[in-house]
Structures are given as structure tokens and as C-alpha cells.
Amino acid sequence: MPSQTSNVLIFGATGTVGKHIARSIVESGDFARIGIFTSPDTVQNRPGTLDGLRDRGVEVIAGDITAHQDVEQAFNGFDTVVSCLGRTVLHTQLQMVELADRHHDVKRFFPSEYGTDIEYGPDSAGEPPHQQKLKVRAALRDVKDLEYTYVVTGPYADADGGLFLGAAPVDKEATGTFDVKRKRAVLLGDGNGKISLTTMRDVGELVVAALKHPEASRNRALKVNSFTATPKEIVAEFEKQTGGEAWDVSYTSLEQLKEMEKEAHANGDPRAGPLTLRRIWTEGGTLYDRRDNELIGMEDKMTSLQGAIEQAVRVQTT
CATH class of the missing domain: 3.40.50.720 (NAD(P)-binding Rossmann-like Domain)
Known part of the structure; x- marks a missing residue:
């Protein structure tokens, strides 16, 4: 027992x-x-x-x-x-x-x-x-x-520093961001891949x-x-809760994400591990x-x- x-x-x-x-x-x-x-x-x-x-x-x-x-x-x-x-x-x-x-x-x-x-x-x-x-x-x-x-x-559905629903620094937003103050999002992949959060x-x-x-x-x-959603569904909910205006949305493709990950590992960049995890999530690994x-x-x-x-x-x- x-x-x-x-x-x-x-x-x-x-x-x-x-x-x-x-x-x-x-x-x-x-x-x-x-x-x-x-x-x-x-x-x-x-x-x-x-x-x-x-x-x-x-x-x-x-x-x-x-x-x-x-x-x-x-x-x-x-x-x-x-x-x-x-x-x-x-x-x-x-x-x-x-x-x-x-x-x-x-x-x-x-x-x-x-x-x-x-x-x-x-x-x-x-x-x-x-x-x-x-x-x-x-x-x-x-x-x-x-x-x-x-x-x-799966990844944390929180906005604390560095977490999935947070705002990345502007110079690092290509790794993914949901920036409420700027009403700006960068979605990973094509935005249609589901992620368990x-x-x-x-x-x-x-x-x-x-x-x-x-x-x-x-x-x-x-x-x-807690729930499963696509990046597009997430940004749509952010738009709804921040006045209804469309956010400025762009994308980092899976291929771009892989290249960033490869470069980070080659250079000993501390972002290498987090980039690997974001690539795994984008590939459907949750x-x-x-x-x-x-x-x-x-x-x-x-x-x-x-x-x-x-x-x-x-x-x-x-």
C-alpha cells in the first residue's frame, strides 16, 4: 500500500x-x-x-x-x-x-x-x-x-521575470514576449502550436x-x-483584457529559434538553457x-x- x-x-x-x-x-x-x-x-x-x-x-x-x-x-x-x-x-x-x-x-x-x-x-x-x-x-x-x-x-503561466507570460527586455524580445505596457507580443513558431501551461x-x-x-x-x-492554449489565443486574451485594441504582433519562427539556441550554446550564453526549453515547448513538447x-x-x-x-x-x- x-x-x-x-x-x-x-x-x-x-x-x-x-x-x-x-x-x-x-x-x-x-x-x-x-x-x-x-x-x-x-x-x-x-x-x-x-x-x-x-x-x-x-x-x-x-x-x-x-x-x-x-x-x-x-x-x-x-x-x-x-x-x-x-x-x-x-x-x-x-x-x-x-x-x-x-x-x-x-x-x-x-x-x-x-x-x-x-x-x-x-x-x-x-x-x-x-x-x-x-x-x-x-x-x-x-x-x-x-x-x-x-x-x-509544463512552463509557468506567470509574468514574473523571465516566465512565459512576462515581458522580455526589448533587445531580447525575439525569444518571446507578452508586453502589456507596450501592447507588443512576439510569438514563437507560427502561433498556432498548443502549449500546456x-x-x-x-x-x-x-x-x-x-x-x-x-x-x-x-x-x-x-x-x-492549468490549461492548454496557443500563443495566438493567449495574445487574443491579452488584447481583450487591455482595452480591446489589437496588439503589435510579430513572430520568431521555429527555425530562427533553433538558430538562436545553437548560437547561445556555442557562446556559453546563459540564455542557452531557456532557449532550449522554449524550442521544446514550440515543438509541442508539453x-x-x-x-x-x-x-x-x-x-x-x-x-x-x-x-x-x-x-x-x-x-x-x-
């Missing part, structure tokens, strides 16, 4: 998507004990954020994520680990998986996925941004006593639902999302035969396209 979750330890709880996941876990009221593992630097530099969590009953455990002893001690009393670590430290999960599998308390592990399906098809194994996540999946498949769940959401708040709700449905999420990838929302009771509880655009307009104009 799949293990139930009572006590949750979160890694990366103050990060871009981690703060949304942590908030949803706390606000759910469904777990007896909630803790976060964070660095001494975060304790020193973000006291307000951590005090807010403490005020809600969250335990704050400070330590070095690369130190075996710190991680092992942090696991004590927690049956489930939820990782929200960012790309630069995904490799540290390999040690975490090994330690969690040996630990007498930990029964379930949610690695940091929350994005493109890294095993979508045969070509996925060679994509540069997928490599660390693929290693973590391989490690989890080798464990003896640890259950796991991959929460696959998930707001970060919905990511948090989906993680909670997966935690509460162990029978549906045990040892598998859950492919979930579309599945079916989504798994209903398996965890979330079929009709997600943000709509209209709701996501409303939020994006608010973020860009306030």
Missing part, C-alpha cells in the same frame, strides 16, 4: 516556485508537521520570510545541503521530502535520494521537476537542460524503500493534491497543468495524450487562461 504523508520537509521553500509550493502545503492544513531546510545565508539574509513561516508553525532547519550529516539529521521525523531546488543545485538531490532511501523515517520523495517532461520522447535524453533531472530519476528508480512522484507541469500557484495546489493521493501518484510522473489532474482530484480546480492573463496584466502594471 502506498505510504501516507503526515510530516513534510521542503527543500528550496523560498525559491521562485518553492515559495508557492510551501505556501500551499502550509495553507492546506492537511499535514501534522511541516519543516523547511535552508542555508545559513538564507537565515541571515531573509529573516522576514522565515519568521513568516515560523509564525504559521513551520520549523526552519538551517544546514549545508552538501553535508551528509546536516541532511540526515534534517530528515528525522519526516516521512515525506518535497524538493523545490533550482537548476543550479539539482545535482545535490542525488545525495538526498541516497540518504532518504536509507533513512528510517523517510518514505516518499518528490524531486524538483515542475516543468517540461524530461522523458517526453526519445530525443529528450539528449536535451541539455534535462540532464540533472534525468540523473535524479535514474537514482530514484534504483532505490529500495523510497516511493517517489514526479510532478510535471501551469501557474505557479496551481503548481503548489497540484503538489498538495499529489501528496494527498499516494495511490494515484506512487512511482510515476503526474502530467498536470502536449500529452491526456493530463492526470483528475487522478488527484484537480480536474476542475485550476486557473483558466482568462485567470492567468488577468494575473499577468496585474503583475506587469503594478
